[in-house]
Amino acid sequence: MILELKELFGNIFDKYFILEIAKVGALKKIAEDFMMMDIGAPVFGIPLMISGVINISRGNGNGEELLLYYL
Secondary structure (H helix, E strand, O other): OHHHHHHHHOOOOOHHHHHHHHHHOOOOOOOOOOOOOOOOOOOOOOOOOOOOOOEEEEEOOOOOEEEEEEO
């Protein structure tokens, strides 16, 4: 996992931070419609994407989803 992290994020994070991510982080595959975070919910971690897209949206006053942006 350390080699993959260095390859993907070595130009962003220093080696000590990459080692810490490898030590306490977890590699997860997330289902397409899975809600990773919700307004008011506690945050247990910060996602580092290896591939794919994250849809950032919120509900409007009518119960509809309002797309804000993609990551």
